Amino acid sequence: MKEKTQVADIDRAFYDFRYEENEDNFLDSGITPEIIREISAEKGDPDWMTAFRLHSLEVFEHLKMPEWGPDISGLDMDNIVAYIRPQKRMQSDWNAVPDDIKETFEKLGIPQAERESLAGVGAQYDSELVYHNVRKEVAESGVVYTDLESAMHDERYAELIRSHFMKLVPPTDHKFAALHGAVWSGGSFVYVPAGVRLEIPLQSYFRLNARGAGQFEHTLIIVEEGAYLHFIEGCSAPKYYEAGLHAGCVELYVGKNATLRYSTIENWSKNMYNLNTKRAVVAEGGKVEWVSGSFGSHVSYLYPMSVLNGRGARAEFTGITFAGEGQDLDTGAKIVHNAPDTSSYMNTRSISKSGGKSTFRSSVVVNENAEGSRSSVSCESLMLDSISRSDTIPAMVIKTDKADVGHEARIGRISDEAVFYLMSRGLDENSAKALIVSGFAENVSKELPLEYAAEMNNLINIEMKGSIG
Amino acid sequence: MSELLKITGLCVGAEDKEILHGVDLGINAGETHVIMGPNGAGKSTLGSAVMGSPEYTVTGGSIVFDGADITGETPDKRARRGIFLSFQNPVEIPGITLSSFLRSAYEQVTGERIKLFAFKKMLSEAMEVLNMDPAYADRGLNVGFSGGEKKKAEILQLLVLRPKLAILDETDSGLDVDAVKTVSAGIKAYKEQTGGSLLIITHNTKILEALTVDRTHIIADGRIVAEGGPELIDEVTSGGFDKYVSGSAL
Numbered sequence: 001m002k003e004k005t006q007v008a009d010i011d012r013a014f015y016d017f018r019y020e021e022n023e024d025n026f027l028d029s030g031i032t033p034e035i036i037r038e039i040s041a042e043k044g045d046p047d048w049m050t051a052f053r054l055h056s057l058e059v060f061e062h063l064k065m066p067e068w069g070p071d072i073s074g075l076d077m078d079n080i081v082a083y084i085r086p087q088k089r090m091q092s093d094w095n096a097v098p099d100d101i102k103e104t105f106e107k108l109g110i111p112q113a114e115r116e117s118l119a120g121v122g123a124q125y126d127s128e129l130v131y132h133n134v135r136k137e138v139a140e141s142g143v144v145y146t147d148l149e150s151a152m153h154d155e156r157y158a159e160l161i162r163s164h165f166m167k168l169v170p171p172t173d174h175k176f177a178a179l180h181g182a183v184w185s186g187g188s189f190v191y192v193p194a195g196v197r198l199e200i201p202l203q204s205y206f207r208l209n210a211r212g213a214g215q216f217e218h219t220l221i222i223v224e225e226g227a228y229l230h231f232i233e234g235c236s237a238p239k240y241y242e243a244g245l246h247a248g249c250v251e252l253y254v255g256k257n258a259t260l261r262y263s264t265i266e267n268w269s270k271n272m273y274n275l276n277t278k279r280a281v282v283a284e285g286g287k288v289e290w291v292s293g294s295f296g297s298h299v300s301y302l303y304p305m306s307v308l309n310g311r312g313a314r315a316e317f318t319g320i321t322f323a324g325e326g327q328d329l330d331t332g333a334k335i336v337h338n339a340p341d342t343s344s345y346m347n348t349r350s351i352s353k354s355g356g357k358s359t360f361r362s363s364v365v366v367n368e369n370a371e372g373s374r375s376s377v378s379c380e381s382l383m384l385d386s387i388s389r390s391d392t393i394p395a396m397v398i399k400t401d402k403a404d405v406g407h408e409a410r411i412g413r414i415s416d417e418a419v420f421y422l423m424s425r426g427l428d429e430n431s432a433k434a435l436i437v438s439g440f441a442e443n444v445s446k447e448l449p450l451e452y453a454a455e456m457n458n459l460i461n462i463e464m465k466g467s468i469g
Numbered sequence: 470m471s472e473l474l475k476i477t478g479l480c481v482g483a484e485d486k487e488i489l490h491g492v493d494l495g496i497n498a499g500e501t502h503v504i505m506g507p508n509g510a511g512k513s514t515l516g517s518a519v520m521g522s523p524e525y526t527v528t529g530g531s532i533v534f535d536g537a538d539i540t541g542e543t544p545d546k547r548a549r550r551g552i553f554l555s556f557q558n559p560v561e562i563p564g565i566t567l568s569s570f571l572r573s574a575y576e577q578v579t580g581e582r583i584k585l586f587a588f589k590k591m592l593s594e595a596m597e598v599l600n601m602d603p604a605y606a607d608r609g610l611n612v613g614f615s616g617g618e619k620k621k622a623e624i625l626q627l628l629v630l631r632p633k634l635a636i637l638d639e640t641d642s643g644l645d646v647d648a649v650k651t652v653s654a655g656i657k658a659y660k661e662q663t664g665g666s667l668l669i670i671t672h673n674t675k676i677l678e679a680l681t682v683d684r685t686h687i688i689a690d691g692r693i694v695a696e697g698g699p700e701l702i703d704e705v706t707s708g709g710f711d712k713y714v715s716g717s718a719l
Contacts, residue, residue, distance in 0.1 A: 416523055421560040423544035424520050424553070425570075425626065426577030432545075439564025439609070 031077075033057060036182055043149055043185070048162060056171040056181025063175040070299045070328040070359075075245060075273045138198065144191040145202055148218055151189040161189065164220060168251040168279045168307075176247040176275040180216050184249065187217035190231060194224040194255070201230040201263075219250040223258040225283075230261040232452065244272045246297075252280035254288050256310065261289040263448060265456055268296035270326060275301050284310025284339070291447045292319040294331050295459050303361060305334035308342035308370075319348040320444040320456075323356030323388070324463050332361040332379075332393075337370035337403070346377040347443055352388035353463065359391040364398075364405065371402040381411040382440050384433065434464040473498045473535060473666050474519070474634055480529035481511075481518045487528065488514045490691040496634065501660070501667040501680055503702060506688035507710045512670045513557065515688065516636045519668075520554040521547050535633065549578050551633030551665075555623040555640050561611045567622060568592060568606040571629050578630050595628040599655045617648045624655035628662070635659060636668045641676040653679045674706055689713045 036057050040050040065072065138145070144157065148165075151157040171181035188204045204219070223229050233250075246268065254260045260280070268274050274297040280288040290304050306315035317333040335344040350358040360379045381390035392409045414436055422432035438445070438457050445453040474496040481489040488511045496502050504512050518525050519532060521544040531540045539547055562570070572588050583591075596603055599621045611619050620640055627635050637656065641649050657679045659665060669677065685701035686693050687710070694713045695701065 415560070418560045418562060420520075420522050420524070420544060421556060422562070424548055424556075425574040425630070426545050426548040427574065428545045429543065435565055435570075436562060439562055442564035445564075 031057065031060075031179070031183060039183060039185065044153070046152060046158070049152065052166070053182050053184075056166075056178050059171045060175060060178035060182055063172075063178055065175055066301070069301050069330045069361075070357075072273055072275070072299055074298070138200075138202075141196050141198075142193040143196060143198060144189065146189055148187050148189045148220060149185075157189065157191065160191065160222065161220065164222060164251065164253060165218075166249070166251070168253070168281055169249050169277050173277065177249065177277050180218070180247050180249045180277070184216045184218045187248070188219045188221075188233075190219075190221040190223075190229065192221075192223045192227040192229045192258075195226045196224075197228040198230070199228075201232050201261075203232040203234070215244075215246045215248065217248045219248070221251070221260065221262075222253045223255055223260045225255040225258055227255065227258045229259075230263070233262070233264040234266075234452075244269070246272055246274045246276060248276045250276075250278035250304075252278075252288060254280055254282040254286040254313075256283045257285040258283070259287045259289070261291070262304075263291040263452070265293040265448075265452060265459070266295065266297070266302075267293075267459060268300075270296060270298055270324075272297040273299050275299075278302070278304040279307070280305070280315070281307045281309055282313040282315065285312045286310060287314040287316070290315075290317045290319070290333065291444060292317070292331075292333075293444060293448075293456055293459075294319070294321040294329055295463065296327075297329065298327060300329040300331055302329075302331045303334050303363070305336070306344065307336045307338060308344065308373075309338050310342075311339045312341045313339060314342065315344040317344075317346045317348070318444055318447050319346075320441050321348070321350040321358050321360075322460065322463050323350070323352045323358035325354040325356060327356045328359075329357070330359040330361055332359075332363075334363040335365070335375065337364075337366040337373040337375065340370060341372040342370055343374040344376070346375075346379070348379045349441055349443060350379070350381045350390060351384065351437055351440065352381070352390050353384040355387045357389040357391075359393060360409075361393045361395075363395045365396075366398045366400060366403045366405065368399045371400050373400075374404045376406045376408075378408045379410070380440070381409075382437065383411070383413050384437070386413075430464055434461050437464060471498050472496070473500075474668075475533040476515075476519070476530070477533070478530035479515075479518065479527065479532065481514055481525050482528050483514070483525050488525070488691050489518070491530065492688075492691075492693055494686060494693065496666050496668060496684075498633070499664050499666060500683040501669065503677060503682050503685045503699075504668065504670045504688055505672070505685065505702070505705050505710075507714055510688045510714075511691040512688050513638050514691075516554060516638045516668065516670050519547075519636060520544055520552060545577070548632075549580070551578075553627055553630055553632035553635045555620075555627060555635065555637045557638045557640075557642065559611045559614075559619045559623055561609070561613075563609045563612050565610055566607050567610050567625075570610045571626060574626070575629055578632070591629060592625075595625050598628065598658045599625055600651050601625060616643045617645070620644060620648070620652055621655070624652050624659075627659050628655060631659075631663045632665060633663075634666045634668065636670070638670045639672065640669075641671055641673045646675070649673070649675050652676065656680065674702055677702065687713055 033054060036053045040053055152161050166181055169177050171178040190202060192198060221231060252260055252262060282288050288306050292304060294300055294302060308315060315335055319331060321329050321331045323329040333346050346362060348360055350360055352358040362377055364375050364377060366373055377394055379392055383390050390411050394407055396405060398405055414433060418436055419432045422435060423429060437460055441460060445456050448456060472495050476492055476494040479489055479492040480487060492515060506512050514525060518527060521542060527540055531538055534550055534552060576582055592606060593603060601621055611622060614622060623640060640652055644652065653676050682699040685697050685699060687695040689710060
């Protein structure tokens with residue numbers, strides 16, 4: 001027996017900014033084969049995709065909830081509305097986007113960001129892309145940037161998607177990957193042909209609006225031989241009472257001698273369960289560069305993984321995590337060295353404040369065939385008070401003695417002396433602490449385009465002021 | 470002459486131990502005072518307490534600055550009133566350049582916005598006084614600076630922030646002869662440009678050579694044990710502190 005989700009009468013002042021939901025748009029809460037078929041029919045999936053969804057649902061039902069990380073017992077799986085479709089189909093003319101959706105995105109500065117510095121932009125509201133645009137010269141170079149659903153129906157890309165979709169992160173990977181396979185909706189498809197070097201970044205922005213809604217967007221990026229792409233993904237959600245779930249999936253295919261830089265600043269509302277899976281496979285001489293900022297959410301499990309499959313393939317991971325009151329953020333990265341002369345470099349910072357808990361969890365595997373590989377892991381944690389927690393759980397499995405592997409971890413507290421020094425120059429206590437934290441976070445901010453670095457510093461300042469919630 | 474700083478019966482402790490036992494000290498606007506004394510006498514504690522360091526607790530007495538009782542005020546408020554402390558060991562803060570830090574500090578203490586161009590000009594003039602390589606302006610605040618460069622950077626902040634009262638805590642310690650001369654020239658420039666007051670905590674008389682000292686205070690065992698004019702400096706330099714510390718302290 002399923003129930004319609006109740007749209008309770010809640011004081012709107014508690015919402016950051018959010019617009020009226022139309023109850024007719026909600027499918028039944030909970031996830032069943034009927035719901036999956038409904039989603040699939042609604043989206044006009046090809047048959048293989050419908051079968052894939054149903055298979056994923058079966059896998060989902062058989063897998064256990066993870067028990068090794070932060071507590072997710074507060075997540076009510078029967079009450080997550082998998083799919084909420086905005087009333088309008090995708091737009092490429094900003095003026096045609098419905099006003100409330102447009103206003104939300106205007107507040108997030110997306111059209112402006114596009115005007116100023118981006119090659120193309122996609123904006124997802126609830127479950128589907130509502131706005132999409134790519135600059136003409138970018139499209140002319142053969143670069144494809146569109147939503148996955150459209151691409152799946154385009155005969156030029158259909159086979160490419162079928163042969164890559166959830167091949168890197170199969171539904172059997174874990175329970176939420178299976179859920180994703182069953183209910184995924186929206187997201188981006190990017191294809192960069194061999195030799196094309198895109199000097200300006202592409203960007204995608206996700207936003208959850210409906211209360212209790214899950215978001216299961218799928219990002220599939222293929223960068224062919226010798227190509228270069230910088231892809232930026234931003235996420236945010238307004239605040240609601242019910243626990244929201246984000247179980248997105250990112251699959252990155254990096255070709256021979258290609259480079260893909262993938263940057264995300266995730267800023268979820270403080271009731272979200274962010275159980276996201278990201279994975280890259282890198283061919284000979286290729287490189288993946290992850291820049292990852294984790295802000296917001298109630299609980300996060302996030303460990304972008306790089307599989308170095310070709311000789312000389314490289315992975316770099318730069319991450320920052322900020323856990324405030326009521327947050328348990330378990331983040332890190334995974335690297336598999338699966339070919340000779342591969343190298344990886346992991347450099348992370350985590351900050352915990354007001355009782356927040358931040359855990360750095362990493363895994364480096366160097367296989368027998370990865371002779372001559374190098375790996376370096378460095379993680380630093382900063383606790384801003386005595387009630388906050390910080391843990392470091394690095395795992396390493398080295399199966400060859402012809403590898404060079406290093407690990408460095410540091411956990412510290414904010415120095416009273418540094419705060420006094422800055423205050424003696426006229427900065428108030430919060431500004432002084434925010435400045436110290438920004439400095440601590442510099443390894444990430446210097447990797448971001450200027451306007452994102454500024455946005456991240458704003459986020460740090462907001463977190464430092466201890467915003468309600 | 471108006472009294473800028475008035476310290477009355479000041480008792481200061483750290484971690485249950487009292488360090489200063491009732492210090493009285495007054496500085497008029499424009500005066501230069503020197504504090505000398507043996508190691509551990511409480512000189513730096515006095516300087517830090519006037520700035521409002523959280524490391525110390527005021528257990529008695531009062532600090533009045535520019536007519537306002539600031540005994541319980543936070544350091545940032547004191548800075549905005551015009552107090553400056555040059556640190557013995559300035560802290561390294563990565564992630565912000567000396568230049569942008571100093572610009573925001575300038576805006577905080579003066580309460581005025583300053584255009585980037587005007588600020589850069591002011592900064593480069595001050596750096597010239599101190600023979601500082603302009604490249605330091607764009608480096609992280611004190612990050613990787615040598616001991617000498619850190620002290621110069623403190624005096625640079627003094628020149629830019631133009632406080633009413635500058636407390637210099639052993640700014641000359643660990644500097645070679647040339648660096649002491651440079652720092653001393655910077656202090657003199659501050660004095661000439663602003664007419665501000667100075668409270669110089671030092672072991673070394675070299676830094677005082679370019680300055681006119683109005684008053685000297687000798688601190689021993691948390692108390693002011695002698696006061697006088699500049700002649701007291703010479704007396705201490707030749708005779709040491711022995712006559713002030715005989716008895717309880719050692």
